[in-house]
Amino acid sequence: MRLPCSHIFCKRQKTCPCCRKEVKQKKMVHVNKLRKLIGRLEVKCKNAEAGCLVTCPLAHRKGHQDSCPFELMACPNEGCTSRVPRGNLAEHRQNCQHGAHQRCPLGCGATLCPAERASHNCYRELRKAWCQRQERSRTLVLCLLRRMRKVYRSANHIRRQLAQLGELLEEDDALLLGAPQEEAEAPPRRQHWG
Incomplete structure (x- = not known):
């Protein structure tokens, strides 16, 4: 920035670092x-x-x-306060005491030791669990369908039996209702006294 007093400095200040004159923001020039x-x-x-x-x-x-191998980086392991050069960070993470058990960085919630982290693939594991649940769901649906068919067949069988029972009852009612009329029309019997 060039100040009104013609001095040039890199940072903005309220006064010129050389002559100590007050500087207004409007008067500064890039x-x-x-x-x-x-x-x-x-x-x-x-x-x-x-x-x-x-x-x-x-x-x-x-x-x-941003890519210098000598730049100090904070260890990403929870609880570790070490700062190590970027070039040594991978080795430090492998041997870090705080890296013994860490949560999966992808967010599946698993707690992993360093040996497990190398082979951990939560997407594969979640897909496997999802496929197992899908298979279990298919099995349950097929079981429910079989039971529904069985209930349907049983209900149809009961309906047929009720219909037959209803027909039998109607026939019995007809017989019962028809019997007194026939007896009334028939000539009375004589009883013999012995």
Whole structure:
């Protein structure tokens, strides 16, 4: 930023760091040519003291830092506060005391030890469990269908028997109702006294 006093600095402040004059935001001017020039300056990686030998333009430093093997990274294991270089992170995770049992990073909820994490595939396991449930559901549906057919056959059999019973009762009623009329029409019998 160029200040009204003609001094140029990288960060905005309320006063000029050289002459201490008060600076208003409206009076600050971006110096784009200077920004581009500074961005092209070759700089060492911020991890040079840790062993990184890379030098790159200042504008690209952040990009390198995001992949630098010497950049310190926090251990992703729950409870571990270690910060290790990115290049050593995989080895650290394998030997980390806090990595003994971790939840599945994909979210299935399984707690895994380091040996299990290498072969864990919750999608495969969930698919297998889903297929087993589907098979169990099919079996239950077929069992229910068989039972429904059996109930249907039994209900039809009972209906037929009730219909036959109803017909028998009607015949008996007809016989019972018809018997007194026949007796009334027949001549009376004489009884003999012995």
